Amino acid sequence: MISIVFSVLLILVVLGYFFGRQRALSSSGGTIGSLHSRPPYHGMYVASWVGIPSILLVLVWLTLQGPIIDMILVKSLSATKLQGLSQxxxxxxxxxxxxxxxxxxxxxxxxxxxxxxxxxxxWQSIAQWAMFAAAVAIALAGMALTSGRISQLFRARHGVENVLNLVMIACSMIAILTTLGIILSLLIEAMRFFDRVSITEFFFGLNWEPQIPIREGQVTAGGAFGAIPVFTGTLLIAALALLVAVPTGLLSAIYLTEYANPRFRSIIKPILEILAGIPTVVYGFFAVLTVAPAMRDFGAYLGMDIAPNSAIAAGAVMGIMIIPFISSFSDDAINAVPNSMREGSYGLGATKGETITKVLLPAALPGIMGGILLATSRAIGETMIVVMAAGLIANLTANPFEAVTTVTVQIVTLLIGDTAFDNPKTLAAFALGLVLFVVTLCLNVLALRIVQKYREKYE
Amino acid sequence: MSDTAIKPTQGHRIEWGSEQQLKNVKRRYAADRRLQLFGLGAISLAVLLLGILVFSLVQTGYKSFVQTKVLVEIPLDHPSIKRDEPGKGSYRVIVRNAFRSNFPEVSGRRDLRNVDRILSSQARFIVRDYVVANPELVGQTIKIALPLSDPFDQLHKKVIPSQIAALSQREKQLFKSLQDRNVVSIENDVTVVQIDAFIDPEKVAAQDLDAGDYEGVVKEGLRSYFLNYQPSSYEPILADNAADAVKNFVQQNPGVVGQTVQVKVPVSEHYDVLNKGSEPFVTNPRFDSAKQIEQYKALNEKNLISTPFNWELFFNSDSRFPEQAGLAGAIVGSFYTLLVCFLISFPVGISAAVYLEEFAPKNRYTDLIEVNINNLAAVPSVVFGLLGLAVFLGFFGMPRSAPLVGGMVLSLMTLPTIIIATRAALKAVPPSVREAALGVGASRHQVVIHHVLPLAMPGILTGTIIGLAQALGETAPLLLIGMNAFITAAPGGILEPATALPTQIFSWADSPERGFVSRTSAAILVLLGFLVIMNAIAIFMRQRFERSW
Amino acid sequence: MEPQVGMDQEIEKSTVPATGVSEKPGETAALNPKMKAKKVSVYYGEKQALFDVDLNIYEKSVTALIGPSGCGKSTFIRALNRMNDVIEGCRVTGKILLDDMDVYDPKVDPVQLRAHVGMVFQKPNPFPKSIFDNIAYGPKIHGMGSNKTDLEEIVETSLKRAGLFDEVKDRLKEPGTGLSGGQQQRLCIARAIAVSPDVILMDEPCSALDPIATARIEELIDELKQNYTIVIVTHSMQQAARVSQKTAFFHLGYLVEEGDTDMIFTSPNDERTESYITGRIG
Known part of the structure; x- marks a missing residue:
């Protein structure tokens, strides 16, 4: 049915185009030059008024049809059948x-x-036919209204361009709509969560056991939703990742910008960028397949007991993923330091190393810090590596050899599989998501601001 | 100026030739070299880690590009197969009997079942599909290569051994502590351990020597050697007939009840082997019996086993059985998802970028849009999954696991990439082109559509391909909208439940069967292959079409 | 280092008549060459930027290098303290002697050389550090001044010599980038002085400054020449005439003419020099 509707509308659009063009041609009295706009614009003008309103109507109709029919359906059921039932x-x-x-x-x-x-x-078939009729009616009305305006002096091109402007503005609003959608959906579901679990328990509780089954009418008596161990686990893994990535990335950038010859640089830079292009699910599997067993063996060799899903394995692999971020940001920051700084330092008889550590790095520090902040936000929000390689059980510890869990792991494990929207277990994922979104947003805004300020300083 | 005392600061002049200065300069150059070395070390580390990653994936994954198969002769003369309806035969029986005919000597339900389990349980469907495709073969005898079940596939590829060590390092250490006490000896070619057994009258009543709890006596006796250990760790040392040794001893010497006596009791088989100086092995528990492995070896010696290229990896969909699991469903699912993602994000992204770059007035609203785009580019992907779950599935009631929803979520993530790339490409078109077009009387829209966009198109397409490549590897948002479902057929459209390549990798990585480890690596190699192709196209386009002005 | 006997010939060979110098008050008649360039050519990759330049630079005087843009004067000055080393693909042939030591001798350490032959650049380039740290940077890396008092003394003397001390003595901890352009350039001069160089190279030090700041720097250069050998690249002929005792005119990579400033500006030998100083090429 939907495809029929769209085909009919498409045919009408094409018809509208030719119709509008034909009318323009005939109104010109044979001399095209007497028209304000060229005939195709008249055609496009008619076509856009035939197509856009009717297709918008169909899209809105399709999104609302399901929920509305459901509502009517619930209303139609007898009160006895629904008595005392939960949502x-x-x-x-x-x-x-x-x-x-x-x-x-x-x-x-x-x-x-x-x-x-x-x-x-x-009801469904009524709704479908009604939609069909309404869409065709609107399309025909659009054709009738617009083709009536076509004349020699009609500015069809302006009309088409106005429509284009509207379409482009609508497209650029999608970014705002997406942000709004994220904020609203996270806020609404998180609010529903905080109706059942107190905010203080969530932010200050030390016990996280959301998987305990929750019986009807006893919603908060079951599982525990103190998110502190989840937050500390996230921070622990992110810190380990940065511990791997920051020195490696920064030193690589130093070598590539200051010591390496152009040939070496042109080979190594893309190789480092490959690390950023590998999907995270691949890193996750690499952690499980290679890194975690290697760490365990190494631990056993030293007489240490390292958990199979230890924080250090997940953190180290995440660190590998983040190396290119740090290195490319540091690279940009060091390169942005004006050459006159280098010359000033060399002119005083400094070695390359002294120039780097005493002049270039301090000058590039804001840019590097911005990169590290962005990388931190990335590490906190990274999902697949930790889902596959970190633990599921919240564990309040700073020991990198134990298993800890993270915010993103909890979001995925709470929501994977069939989900209903009315128990605190699933809603908790949205509360965690809200925290994650706010924290990463703050880090990003801060980082972008620092980087921008830094760029302005040297431009 | 002139009143400022100007005198040479001789006190601080550097004595260049002095030993101290030479040392100082040496130290400074050493520091410089050290920094350079650290830098080179960091780069080597990063490249090495990338190498290890690729190597470990290739090393585990390449084996899944071939499949172990056995050639089976199948007579298609079973009465249940009819030429006009070849799909309805009882292929389970046909394939089973045909394969069993390799081992006419085997009898007994258990052993026969073990023979069946050498072959993939999905073999009958392969034969059925083959016959359906070639109905003229009904009544004839066909030779067809059928996949082995996962353990034998892995055995043939030497991923898993047929036998594993029977005793763990810990168990060996426990036994060694017994040997060190000099209580282990060999008598009559049987390893025995000497224990101090207290013939507890409560366990062994003097009146009824036959019914005593001799097992308890033996265990109690062994316990004296292992006071600090769990009984479950050392009791397996005793042979099943250890209690009988004590029983015999007591029956021969009824007077010992109530006394502590030294008895030598036999140890179990593996410890016996160990004590005689060799390493005890058992059949790998992934196999049903040692006989099964012999049967596999017999097939191999008859040259019936081959390892052809694993086309099934690309043409089969997911399966619970690793030897039959393929990526077709995931590849088709990823294709539909990316198609939706492209159809949404490409036009919308270009429109938004053109508006912001060419038409938008500079005001608070466009600033807001720009800030939004930049921030969206850095929002964690799992948050987009939450958005899709709450809005597309929860609010609009769209179907779970559908490529449509996956593509919509991914398009929201790809949009910032495309918008940023498009704006950069538009910026790179020099203003002179715009001025020239405006100068001949084109409207601003005509300038953009006729001149600027075509010139910027290579850059836009490059950015789009890179954005789509990122979307192809994205996993977390797809998990949240259910695209990790177990689906055994390729989706027929964008509304049907589907998986995608990265989510397939995730579910395979989670599966316990040994064969899925290799399949996961192979799937990753396939995914990386697609990514390499997409990025190569992007790089090619950038080099081929992008001009510098 | 005292000039050696062998050098006297060089002085005689050079086109400097002793009388030409003495016209300026307070100048010694006999000047010793501090640096000598012999057949110096500089190549950037395949391209030759400087052709067989022979030039002496005399102790405790100001030598100005003039010429139209791209004539090789900056290339030459950067060859003197091997700043060209940091440019990829740059090659120098010929000899540059600093007190008889060939600065391009493989045994010579460019790092030490640059402490002897300091440099001030076209645009003031203070490090993004405090005024104090800007000046203390050089002495610190060279291991001068073992304690804080020593460093403070060096900083103070250098600032005084650069005529900046009174202006900044209350804000030594503030960033050097906060100073005005002229002050920044004097800070950079102070920074160069702080490592007690023998020679200070100045590559168009006033081109980014306003006339008042320029006058201040010129005044400073005049005072500094009592203690230092100064080479200055300038595109302003008036400046060359004001501050220098010797002038060398470069054109298209060749050293066209060199000699006493007065002589170059009043009666140049070469036609090209004359065209340039009268404004016909440039």
Whole structure:
């Protein structure tokens, strides 16, 4: 049905184009030069007014149709059937009715369900036909209205360009809409979470056991939602990652910018960038396959007991992933230091090393710091490496050889599989997501500001 | 100026030739070299780590590009197969009997079942599909290569051994402590350990010597050697018939009840082997029996086993059985997801970038949009997953696991990349081009559409391909919208449940079967292959088409 | 170092009549060459930028290098303390002697050489550090002044010599980048003085400054020549005439003419020099 609607609208759009062009040609009285806009613009003008409103209507209709029919369906069910049921149980009944309507009969549905399923099918087909009729009507109305305006002096090109402007503005609003969508969805679900679990418990509690099954009517009595161990685990792994990445990345950048010859640099830089292009799921598997067993063996050799999903394995692999961030940011920052600084230092008889450590690095420090902050935000938000290589159990420890869990691990494990939106377990993921979003956003804004200030200083 | 005392600061002049200065200069150059060395070391470390990563993936993954198969002769004369309906035969029986005919000597339910388990349990479907494709073969006898089950595939590729050490290092150490006490000896070619057994009257009643708890007596006796250990760690040292040795002894000497006696009891088989100076082995528990391995070896000696290229890896979809699991579903799913992502993010990204770069007035709103785009580029990907889950699945009620939703979420992540790349490409078009076009009377829109965009297109496409390559490797957001589902067929459209390459890698990495380790590496190599191709296209386009003005 | 006997011939060979110098008050008649360039050519990759330059630089005097842009004067001055070493693909042939020591001798350490032959650049380039640290940087890396008092003394003397001390003595801890352009340039001069060089090379030190700041620097150069040998590259002929005793005119990579400043500016031998100083080429 949907594809039929779209094909019909497409045909109308094409018709509108030719219709508009034809009218423009005929109104010109044979001399195209007498038209304000060239005929194709008239065609595009008509076509855009035929196509855009009707397609927008279809899209809005499609998004609202499901929820509205569900609402009518719930209303139509007798009060006795729904008495005392929670939202999730109502959802189950609705999905049973839907699967019944789709022809999948499980067990013995009662008469009311059968009737509801029939109603559901009927409403759906009514809605579809109504949508079809409304879309075609709007398209035809658009054609009628706009083709009436076509004349010699009509500024069709301006009309088309105005439409284009609107489309472009709408497209650039998507960035804002996405941010709004993220903030709203995280806030709303997190609010629902904080209705059930107190904010103080979440931010200051030391016990995180969300996986404990929660019985009906006893929502907060079960699992514990003190997120401190999750936060400390995240920080521990991020710190280990930075411990690997910052020295390696910074020293690489120093060598590449100041010591390496251009040939060496042109070979090594892309190789380092490969590290940034490898998907994180690959790093996660690398941690599990190679790094964690190697660390365990090494630990056993030293007589230490290293957990199979130790923080250090996850952190080290994450560090490898972050090396190119640090190195490319440091590279940019060191390169941005004006050459006159280098010459001034060499002119005083400083060696290259002294010039780097005493002049270039202090001058480039803000830029490097910005890069490290961005890398930190990256490490905190990194998901797949820790999901595969870090632990699931929240563990309040600073020992890198033990298993810890992170915010992103918890988000994924809480939400993977079938999810219903009304228990604190799933909602907790959104509360964690909100914290993650806010923290990374602050780090990013801070980092971008520092880097920008630094660039201005030398430009 | 002139009133400032100007005198040469002779007190601080450097004595260049002095020994101290020479030392100083030497030290300074050493520091310089040290820094250079550290830098080179850091680069080597990074390159080395990349090398280890690639090497370990290739080393585990390359074995999955071939599949161990056995040639089976199958008579298609079973009455259940009909030429007009070849799909309905009882292929399970047909394939099973055909394979069993390799081992006519085997009998017994258990052993026969073990024979069946050498072959992949999916073999019957392969034969069925083959017959359905070639119905004229019904009634004839065909020779077909069928995959072995995962343990034998891994055994043939020498990933897992047929036998493993029976005793752990710890168990050997415990036994060694017994040997050090000189209580282990060999009598009648059987290793025995001498224990001080207290014939506890509560365990062994003098009246009824046959029914005593001799096992308890023996264990109690052995315990004296291992006071600090868990019984479960040392009791396996005793042979099953150790209690009988004590029983015999007591029956021969009924008077010892209530006394402590020294008895020599036999040790179990593995410790016996160990004591005689060789390493005890057992059949790898991944196999059902040692006989099964002999049967596999027999097949191998008859040259029936081959390892052809594993086309199934690319043409099969996911399966619970590693030997049958392939990437077709994931590749198709990733294709649909990227298609949706491209169809949304490419036009929207270009429109937004053109607006911001060419038309937008400089005001608070456009500033806000720019700040938003820059920040979106750095939002953790898992947050986009939460957005997709809450808005697309939760609010709009779109289907779970569908490439449509995956593509929409990924397009939101790709947008900033495309917008930033497009704006850079637009900026690189010199203003003279715009002025020239404006000068001949084109409108600003015509200037952009006719002149600026075509010139910027290579840069835009390069940025788009790089954005799509990033999207192809993105995993976390797809997990949250359920694209890690177990789906055994390639999706037929953007609304059907599907997996994608990275989520397939994630689920395989989580699977316990040994064969999936190698398959995961192979899947990663396939994913990296796609990424290399996409980036190579981007680099090629950048070098071929991008001009400097 | 005292000039050796062999050098007298060089002085005689050079086009400097002793009388030409004595016209300026307070100048000694006999000047000893501090640095000598012999057949110096500089190549950037394949391109030759300087052709067989022979030039003497005399002790405790100011030598000005003039010429149109791209004539090789900056290349030459940078060859004197081997600053060209840091440029990729740059090659120098010929000899440059500092007190008889060939600065391009492989045994010579460019790092030590640059402490002897300091440099001040076109644009003031103070390090993004405090005024104190800017000046103390050189002495610190060269291991001069074993304690803080020593360093303070060096900083103070250098600032005094650069005529900057009274202006900045209350804000030594503030960043050097906060000073005005002229002050920054004097800071850079003080920074160069702090390592007690023999020779100070100045590569268009006033080109980024306003006239008042320029006058201040010129005044400073005049005072510094009592203690230091100074080479200055300038595109301003008036400046060369004001501050220098010797002038060398470069054109298209060749040293066209050198000699007493007065002579170069009043009666140049070469036609090209004359064209340049009368404003016909440049």
């Amino acid at each position: 999730s149980q109502i959802d189950i009944i609705i999905s049973q009715i839907k699967s019944l309507a789709a022809g999948n009969v499980f067990g013995e549905p009662d008469a009311e369900a059968r009737e509801a399923a029939e109603n559901y099918l009927r």
